[in-house]
Amino acid sequence: MTRNKTQPAQLTMRAKPYEKVAVLGAGSWGTALAALARRAGCRVALWGRDAEALAPIATRQRNLRHLPDVPLPAGIEPTTDIAEALDGASAVLLVVPSRAVRGVCAAAAPHIGADVPVALCAKGVEPESGLMMTQVAEEELGPRPYGVLSGPTFAREAALGHPTAATVAFPFTHVDRLNPAASPAARLAVSVSTESFRAYISDDPVGVEIGGAVKNVIAIACGMMTGAGFAENTRAALITRGLDEMKALAEALGGRRETVTGLAGIGDLSLSCSSPTSRNMSLGMQLGQGLARNACFDGRPVVVEGEGNALSVTDLAHRVRVPMPICETVRAILHEGADLGTAFARLWASPIEGEPRSLAILLDHPADADAVTGLARRIA
Numbered sequence: 572m573t574r575n576k577t578q579p580a581q582l583t584m585r586a587k588p589y590e591k592v593a594v595l596g597a598g599s600w601g602t603a604l605a606a607l608a609r610r611a612g613c614r615v616a617l618w619g620r621d622a623e624a625l626a627p628i629a630t631r632q633r634n635l636r637h638l639p640d641v642p643l644p645a646g647i648e649p650t651t652d653i654a655e656a657l658d659g660a661s662a663v664l665l666v667v668p669s670r671a672v673r674g675v676c677a678a679a680a681p682h683i684g685a686d687v688p689v690a691l692c693a694k695g696v697e698p699e700s701g702l703m704m705t706q707v708a709e710e711e712l713g714p715r716p717y718g719v720l721s722g723p724t725f726a727r728e729a730a731l732g733h734p735t736a737a738t739v740a741f742p743f744t745h746v747d748r749l750n751p752a753a754s755p756a757a758r759l760a761v762s763v764s765t766e767s768f769r770a771y772i773s774d775d776p777v778g779v780e781i782g783g784a785v786k787n788v789i790a791i792a793c794g795m796m797t798g799a800g801f802a803e804n805t806r807a808a809l810i811t812r813g814l815d816e817m818k819a820l821a822e823a824l825g826g827r828r829e830t831v832t833g834l835a836g837i838g839d840l841s842l843s844c845s846s847p848t849s850r851n852m853s854l855g856m857q858l859g860q861g862l863a864r865n866a867c868f869d870g871r872p873v874v875v876e877g878e879g880n881a882l883s884v885t886d887l888a889h890r891v892r893v894p895m896p897i898c899e900t901v902r903a904i905l906h907e908g909a910d911l912g913t914a915f916a917r918l919w920a921s922p923i924e925g926e927p928r929s930l931a932i933l934l935d936h937p938a939d940a941d942a943v944t945g946l947a948r949r950i951a
C-alpha cells in the first residue's frame with residue numbers, strides 16, 4: 572500500500588466522487604455498498620423490490636432482513652420505485668444476484684441517464700448465453716461505460732467498518748489514460764472509499780469478472796472436501812489449482828493473468844475458501860457432510876452463485892477450450908448426479924500435468940481403479 576522508494580514518484584491526483592449513486596438491489600451487499608457510498612459523501616438511493624424490508628433503512632438506519640446488526644448511516648434513500656432511484660443518478664451499482672441482472676437492467680433501461688456508468692457487483696456468468704454480467708447489462712442498457720466492483724468483501728464486515736479492499740475495473744478509453752482521475756473507475760473508487768474501505772483501480776474488467784465467478788465454484792469444492800473431513804493440504808491444493816483455472820479462463824477471454832493475482836482473484840478465492848461465512852463454501856461443506864441439497868441451509872433460499880456458475884463457467888470454458896477440472900468436478904456433482912467421493916477421487920487420479928500449463932505435459936496417472944475406489948470410499 573505504501574510506495575517503494577525505488578519506484579518512480581507518481582503525482583497524486585484528486586478524483587471527484589459521483590454526486591448521486593443509485594444502488595439497485597437491497598440485499599446484504601447492496602446495502603453495504605449503499606452505506607459505504609453514503610459514508611464517502613455521496614447522495615445514495617437504494618432500490619429494492621420489497622417495501623417492508625426497505626422501510627427500516629430510512630426509519631431506523633437498519634436493514635433488518637439482511638444486515639440486522641449493522642448500524643447504517645443516515646440519509647440513504649430507500650425506494651421501490653426504480654425511476655425515482657435513477658432520477659439524477661450519476662453512477663449506478665447493480666447489486667442483485669446474477670440471475671436477476673438482465674431483468675433489473677430491463678426495468679432500469681427507460682430511466683437511466685445517457686452515459687451514466689454502471690458497475691456490476693454480482694459474481695456470475697449468465698447461463699445459456701455465457702455472457703458476463705457487463706455484457707448482459709450492455710445488451711439491455713446500450714452503450715455507456717460498464718465496469719465491475721469485486722473483491723474479498725463479506726458484506727457485513729465491510730458495512731461494519733472492518734478494513735476491507737476491493738477492485739473497481741472499467742476499460743480505460745484514450746481520454747481516461749490522459750486524465751485517469753476523471754475515469755469512471757477512479758470516480759467510483761472514491762465514491763465508495765472510506766476510512767476502512769479501500770478501492771483499487773483496474774482497467775481489466777474481464778479478469779476481475781472471471782475471478783468473481785470462478786472463485787464461487789472453487790469455494791464449493793473446498794467446502795465439499797472440508798465437509799468430507801479433509802483439511803489444509805486439500806484446501807491449499809484446490810485454491811492453487813483453482814487459481815490456475817481462473818487464470819486460464821480469464822486469459823482465454825481477453826483478461827490479464829496479473830489481474831487474477833489481485834484482490835478479485837486470489838484475494839476473493841482465499842476469502843471464500845477459508846470460511847463458512849461464504850455461502851458457497853458453506854453449501855459445499857453441507858453437501859460434503861452428506862446433506863441432501865434441499866436440506867442445506869435448513870431449507871432456506873440462500874443466494875449461492877457458485878451453483879449456477881458451475882454450469883455457466885464450464886459451458887464458457889468448453890466454448891473457449893480451457894480445461895477446468897475442479898469446476899468440472901463441481902458441475903458433475905451438482906448438476907449431473909455424480910457421486911461426490913468418486914468425482915473427487917477421479918480428480919485426484921486424473922492425468923499428471925505440468926505446472927504451469929505452458930509446459931504442456933500430460934502423463935497417465937499411476938493410480939489404478941482400486942485406488943480410485945479406495946479414496947472415493949474415504950471421501951464418502
Ligand SMILES: NC(=O)c1ccc[n+]([C@@H]2O[C@H](COP(=O)([O-])OP(=O)(O)OC[C@H]3O[C@@H](n4cnc5c(N)ncnc54)[C@H](O)[C@@H]3O)[C@@H](O)[C@H]2O)c1
Pocket residue numbers: 596597598599600601619620621637666667668669671674675692693694695724725726727873874876
Ligand atoms: N453478501 C456478500 O458478502 C457479497 C459480497 C460481494 C458480492 N456479492 C454478490 O452480490 C450479489 C448479491 O448478493 P447478496 O449477498 O446481496 O444477496 P442477498 O441474498 O443478501 O440479497 C439479494 C437481494 O436481491 C434481491 N433480488 C433478488 N432477485 C431480484 C429481482 N429479480 N429483482 C430485484 N431484486 C431482486 C432480493 O430481494 C434481495 O434483496 C451476488 O452476486 C453476490 O455474489 C455478495
Ligand SMILES: O=P(O)(O)OC[C@H](O)CO
Pocket residue numbers: 694722723724725726787790839842843848849850851852874875876
Ligand atoms: O457468501 P459468498 O460465498 O457468496 O461470498 C460473498 C463474497 O463474494 C465474498 O467476497
